[in-house]
Amino acid sequence: MNESAADEATEAGTDGADEELTVGVARFVMETCTFASRPTGIDEWEHDGPPLTGDAVLDTDDYIRGFAARTRELADTELVGAYAPRWPKGGSSGSWVTQEAFEKYSCGIADALTDIEALDAVYLSLHGAMAVDGTPKPEAETVRRVREAVGDTPIYVTLDLHAxxxxxxxxAADGVFIVKRYPHYDSHRQGERAARVLHRQLRDDYEPTMATRKPGVITPSVFQGTGDSPAMEIMERARRWEDREPGAFVSVAFGFAYADVPNAGATVMVVTDDDPALADRIADDMESYIWRVRVPFANKTLPRTEAGVSQAIExxxxxxxxxxxxxxxxRIGDSTHVLRQLIDQGASRFTVxxxxxxxxVRRIEATAGAGEQVTVDVGGHAEQYAGDPVELTGTVEYLGPYNSVYSSFDTIAVLQFGDENRVIVTPELHQVTSPEIFAELGIPFEAEVDILAIKSRVHFRRGFVETGLAGEVIRVDAPGIGPADLSELPYENVPSDLYPLSER
Structure with missing residues (x-):
C-alpha cells in the first residue's frame, strides 16, 4: 500500500540550510512478558556486554538505521550515538525489569544526552511494552527523564506495534511514530519518518501536534498479524488518512497482552502539523473503527493442542x-505439549x-557426537505451563554452532528419531521465522519435513507464508504464558473494562 503521501509532504523546504544540527540518539528496548518467572536485571541486560555508546548506537536496530539513513541524506545534521543497553538475555521470555536496571539505563540515557554539546534534538528508539517493577509506564518515564535533562529540545520517539x-x-515527546506491519517490515520507514518530521520542526517548517486515544481493546499477539483481517483493515484505514491529509501521521499500537500493566491494550496516536482539530478527528475515527471491529479482532478461538496436532496430521x-x-x-520455548501429541498421535516426518x-544441549555434548545415538530428556523445565520433559532416543544429526541475525549459539543439537522426525534443541529461546536454519543444519527441509512445529505468533509468516512455502498453517492454543484466551491469565494491573476481558 502507498504510504508516501505524508512522507512526501515533509520533503519540501527541508534541505539546503547552512546551520549544522546535532541530534542525539539513544535506544532502550524490551518486550516484557510479566507472566514469565525470571526477572530481567542488570546481569540479563548486560549478558552480551555493557551498553553501547558512540557510533555503535547508530547501528543497533532498523528504526535507528532508517533515521540515520534519512538524516545523512539531509547533509546538514550530525548524529551522535549517546547510549543503548543491549537486547537482554532471553528477550521477551524475561519477566519484570528490576528497578535497579531501569534506573541505571534510563538515567544513563539522560546523562549521555546531557553530555552532548550544542544538542538540537533527541531521537529515542523504544519498544513500548517494557514492564518495570515499581514504574507503571517506563517508556513515558524514560522520555520524561530525557525531557528534564534536555529542556525544550525536540524529542522524537519510534515504537513497536506491540507497545x-x-x-x-x-x-513528554514532540512526535511518536509506530510501525504498521506485523511482521515488522516498516521499522526502517518509521525511523525515516521521524527524521523527516524532526528536521522540518528544527527548520521551523512543521509544528507537531498530537492526539492519543485508547479504544479499550486488548488482543493476543497471534491475532495481530497485518496480513489477516481485521488487523489489515485497521492499518489500511490509518494509511488512507495519511494519503488524504498530507502531513498527518497515523499510528496504531495493537499492544502487548502479556505485560500486566495499567496502559495495556490498543492505542491510537496521530501527529499533525499544528492542527489539533484534525488530529482529534482522525484519532476519534480510528478509535471508533477499532471498537467496531473488536469482536473479530479480539474474541476469536484457536484449536487446543490435541485437536490442532490432529488437524496438522490430517x-x-x-x-x-x-x-x-x-x-x-x-514464549519461553521449552514447552513439550505439541511434541508429546505429535509422538502420541503417530505423526511422521515432523520437525520441532x-x-x-x-x-x-550440554548433556548431548557431553555424551555423544554427531552421528552417535543418545537418550535424553528435552524441554518441560522452565515454566509451570511447559509440560513434562519428553525422553527421546535418537541419532545426533548435528552438534555445533549456529548463527543467525537474531541468535548466536556456541552449540545446538539436532536429534533424529522415529520416522524421519527431528527436534532442534537450543540453549536459549530461538524463534524460527524462515527456512534458512534448515539449510545451515543440513536438514533437507522440502524433501523430508511434512509437519514443522514452531514457537511463533506471526513472524513466521515472513518466511513460510508470504513466500508460498507453507502448504497449510495451523495455529494451536497449547498451554503457555501467551495464550489466545486472555481470560486464562491472572491479570492484576490491566484496566477492568478492556474488551474482551470485560465480557468473560
Missing part, C-alpha cells in the same frame, strides 16, 4: 505439505524447531 502506551508518552496426509504448526503461546533446553 502498551498512552497519552503520557505523547505529552493436512499432511492430504498432501498440504509442509504444514506449519504454530505453538504461539510458548526449536525447544529451548540448555541442560539437554
Amino acid at each position: 502498551n502506551v498512552d497519552g503520557e508518552i505523547a505529552a 493436512a499432511a496426509e492430504s498432501g498440504n505439505t509442509p504444514v506449519v504448526l504454530a505453538d504461539h503461546a510458548d 524447531a526449536t525447544i529451548n533446553d540448555e541442560e539437554a
